[in-house]
Amino acid sequence: MKPQETLPTMADDAPGQVAAVRTHTMAAGDLVCVFRPEQGMICTSLKHRGEEILRLVDDMEEAVASGRSVGVPFLYPWSNRLRGTHYEFNGRVVELDPDSPWLLKDWNGILCHGVPWPRLEWSVLEATDRLLRARLPWSRPELLQVFPFEHEVVMSALLDGLGLTIETVIVATGRDRVPVSFGFHPNVGLPGLQRSQWRLSLPPMQGIVLDALLLPVGERTDLPAYDDRLAGLAFDHGFAFVTDKPSMSITGNGRCVSLDFLTGYPFAQIYAQPGMDHIALEPMTAPADALVTGEHLPVVEPGERFSATFRLRVEATDPSLH
Incomplete structure (x- = not known):
């Protein structure tokens, strides 16, 4: 497959017309990944020795229309849920319209995951067979209505023999202080094995206590490391790390x-x-609802920058794996 190709998709502002969406393919060692760099800067495929690791990527047309989390989407300007329909930062109150097509909601009608990823229009800065860099200027009126802070985002995706490393940099380009509350939603699975047979390994952490709407109540509980089968366990929980580079x-x-x-x-x-063939292990720069509570909320001062990096690593544990 060539590093760059175009795929047809429906034009956002012209229903019934087809627009070209560029994809970018990178390969290293046993891994091949595909991004849609200009449409969400989303990773839509990560194959290890020819088998797909990412999940929910079979119907990208539906995913683009709904904005739902598939592959490895960027959750911005906040990840997870917000309590209510407004937040206040640096003396500015931001009112949010829960019915806006520029906002996502969960099944309870709670604002969740910020702006739908297909509406984030990136510009490619660099594209090679191992590296993809793109820039998101936060300048559209619809974006500023949701998050009225002048800045830009630069994302770099590097593929090597270990996995896919994604660095995200927030640059405060104007006079605004910029709150940081983003994350990612990697949906992954193990080919050829039922979910109940997967072995889940987690570091020691603090569990964030949630209410009935899955919003933090301000309490935490210490949790030991876990290393056992996923079996029938169900998760929609937040955690705080207690170790470096977990x-x-x-x-x-x-x-x-x-x-x-x-x-x-x-x-x-x-x-x-249970019943789903994927798990989402989601890196977050701040806990859920941080824009509302202000708790553990990083802030980028004017002219400064904030950087966060994670790696999605895929390895063969059986030498005979073809």
């Missing part, structure tokens, strides 16, 4: 898929439901 992983059928939290991600969310 990792989470699933292992089985000759493979290990890990999420390495390298820098800038002291929090995580895990989403996994």
Whole structure:
């Protein structure tokens, strides 16, 4: 496959017309990945020795229309849920319209995951067979209505023999202080093995106590490390790390898929439901609802920058894996 190709998709502003969406393919060692760099800067495929590791990527047309989390989407300007329909930062109150097509909601009608990823229009800065860099200027009126802080985002995706490393940099380009509350939602699975047989490994963490709407109540509980079968466990929980550069992983059928939290991600969310063939191990720069509570909310001062990096690592644990 060529490093760059175009795929047809429906034009956002012209229903019934077809627009070209550029994809970019990178390859290294046993891994091949595909991005849509200008449409969400989303990774839509990560294959290890020819088998797909990412999940929910079979119907990209529907995913683009709905904005739902597939592959490895960027959750911006906040990840997870917000309590209510407004937040206040630096003396500015931001009112949000829950019915806006520029905002996502969960099944309870709670604002969740910020702006739909297909509406984030990136410009490619560099594209090679191992590296993809793109820039998102936060300048559209619709974006500023949701998050009225002048800045830009630069994302770099590097593929090597270990996995896919994604660095995200927030640059405060104007006079605004910029709150940081983004994350990613990597949906992964193990080919050829039922979910109940996957082995889940988690580091010691603090569990963030949630209410009935899955929003934090301000309490935490200490949790030991976990290393056992996923079995019938269900997750939609937030966690705070207590160690440096932690990792989470699933292992089985000759493979290990890990999420390495390298820098800038002291929090995580895990989403996994029985009956689904995927798990989401989600790096987060701040806990859920941080824009509302202000708790553990990083801030970029004017002229400064914030950087966060994670790695999606895929390894063969069985030498005979073809």
